[in-house]
Amino acid sequence: MTSSAKYLAVRALLTAAGLAISVLATAQTVPAPAPPLAAATVEPERIILNLTGDPQHEMAITWRSAAGSAAGKVQFAVSEPGPNFVSRTTEVLAKTEALTLDVQEQAGFQATYNSVVLTGLNPATRYVYRVGDGTHWSEWFQFSTAGAPGDKFTFIYLGDAQNNVKEHWSRVLREALREDGKASFMLHAGDLINRHASDREWGEWFSAGGFIHAQTPSIMTPGNHEYGRPIDDTGARLSPQWRAQYTLPENGPEGRAKLKETAFYVDYQGVRVISVDAPLLHGDDAERAAQVAWLDKILADNPNTWTVISLHFPLYSSEPDRDNPRVREALKPLIDKYKVDLLLQGHDHGYARGAAPTARSKQHPKDDATVYVVSVAGPKMYAVSDLAWADRKASQSQLFQVLTVEGKSLSYKAFTANGELYDAFSLTKDAKGRKTRKDLKPATPELWTPGKKPAKNGDLSQ
Numbered sequence: 001m002t003s004s005a006k007y008l009a010v011r012a013l014l015t016a017a018g019l020a021i022s023v024l025a026t027a028q029t030v031p032a033p034a035p036p037l038a039a040a041t042v043e044p045e046r047i048i049l050n051l052t053g054d055p056q057h058e059m060a061i062t063w064r065s066a067a068g069s070a071a072g073k074v075q076f077a078v079s080e081p082g083p084n085f086v087s088r089t090t091e092v093l094a095k096t097e098a099l100t101l102d103v104q105e106q107a108g109f110q111a112t113y114n115s116v117v118l119t120g121l122n123p124a125t126r127y128v129y130r131v132g133d134g135t136h137w138s139e140w141f142q143f144s145t146a147g148a149p150g151d152k153f154t155f156i157y158l159g160d161a162q163n164n165v166k167e168h169w170s171r172v173l174r175e176a177l178r179e180d181g182k183a184s185f186m187l188h189a190g191d192l193i194n195r196h197a198s199d200r201e202w203g204e205w206f207s208a209g210g211f212i213h214a215q216t217p218s219i220m221t222p223g224n225h226e227y228g229r230p231i232d233d234t235g236a237r238l239s240p241q242w243r244a245q246y247t248l249p250e251n252g253p254e255g256r257a258k259l260k261e262t263a264f265y266v267d268y269q270g271v272r273v274i275s276v277d278a279p280l281l282h283g284d285d286a287e288r289a290a291q292v293a294w295l296d297k298i299l300a301d302n303p304n305t306w307t308v309i310s311l312h313f314p315l316y317s318s319e320p321d322r323d324n325p326r327v328r329e330a331l332k333p334l335i336d337k338y339k340v341d342l343l344l345q346g347h348d349h350g351y352a353r354g355a356a357p358t359a360r361s362k363q364h365p366k367d368d369a370t371v372y373v374v375s376v377a378g379p380k381m382y383a384v385s386d387l388a389w390a391d392r393k394a395s396q397s398q399l400f401q402v403l404t405v406e407g408k409s410l411s412y413k414a415f416t417a418n419g420e421l422y423d424a425f426s427l428t429k430d431a432k433g434r435k436t437r438k439d440l441k442p443a444t445p446e447l448w449t450p451g452k453k454p455a456k457n458g459d460l461s462q
Helices: 003-029 083-088 165-179 199-209 211-215 278-283 285-300 325-337
Strands: 045-050 059-065 073-078 090-093 095-103 106-118 126-132 141-144 153-158 185-188 218-220 264-268 271-275 306-310 342-345 351-355 371-374 392-394 399-406 409-416 421-429 435-439
Touching (some): 045 199, 059 126, 073 083, 073 106, 090 106, 106 126, 141 211, 153 165, 165 199, 165 211, 165 399, 165 409, 199 211, 218 271, 278 285, 278 325, 285 325, 371 409, 392 421
Parallel strands (some): 153 185, 185 218, 271 306, 306 342
Antiparallel strands (some): 045 059, 059 106, 073 090, 073 126, 126 141, 153 399, 264 271, 351 371, 351 392, 409 421, 421 435
16 A cells, blocks of 8 residues: 555544544533423322411321322321321321323323311321322321410521422431421422422422421422513413412412412411512512502501511512512511511522611611521522621522521521521510510621622513
8 A cells, every 4th residue: 555545544544533523522412301201109299298377276288199099098196106096097088189280391291189288186286197098108207286376486497499409409408407307397488499380390399308398397488480481460370380289378368369379378386477479579560469458467467476578589689680679669668567577588599687777767777677588598509799788698608597486585597508507696575576686696707709690680580
């Protein structure tokens, strides 16, 4: 073979090898097809407890099973030291619905959803229960009913889970359980998942919580990611799974179907916890007016010592280029008028805690001013401003919060995902209801780095 022929042969081999590498590289950049959507199972799955409007005497239980499953049942009894409770159980039928849902991954997805509200329960009592259809049963779980107003209790507050929920949010939730395994309930401040109709993402949320959801009751307020777009007066679309998979109080604004199980309140041992549907408050004028009128009514007629509002869009943003003036304009007058104690919020994917000025005190807020908190539990992070109103802030940090209430005392602690105390304060009330606020944050440096994320002001789509 001549040198010229050898050159051409080598060149052909190199060209072929290059093409093969190019094809391989191209093939590697093509995303693998998504796995088929898993069907609901014959075994009870996605079991969750929710508080009702009467947590002393009731508990709501919801779960999912396979399409075509038999009617659901709950067996329950007062808990005992040993297994003999099984001979003293009461069995009740569930409300069982065979639903066909257009979820993101599949139009016409079918599953059976079951819900029961146990009624006539004894206050401050430990119960044991299981769910199933008479053939397929879950394991036995336990829960406790609420006690009397003023009795000591704790609850856990969590900001947005939203992204990589099973991978990253699970760590925070489980660390919260390690910190306070006897919390009375968990409060989720919206954006539990990222895509409102994704059944895989809802599956991640339930998987990340596992048995925690079945033993510690939850209440949750919707965020913008629980709604399909657009979130405006053309009609927002709540996740098709929301009302199927949760059984939440139905004591919101009367006659407003859109606000069913999204705007509600729970009175728990001297604390009124109120869920405000922030997306509809922001984007739907009719639902906005209905919520404002309803909120005025339940704040005026409130026998509890403490008042906590949970909503997704913060009245005071922690992110440099976000603001929610419509939400603030709607709620701030009522918050100031009725001296709401605490707002627990999400959406901004950072942490900030402080007391904003009231209409009567435009300068430094007084001790009895409302405390505003923004927090994030998931891994998605935004920049956090150097906020004049915040006594403590953090960026690039996942957190959970534990609140303890006893009579006229309320304590708040925020912990990082690795279990370290990051922020704390306490509130106490005198006989006339006037508050004293004490800052108890640790002396550790703030986990905050100056930064700015380009975004449109008030962009609620993120």
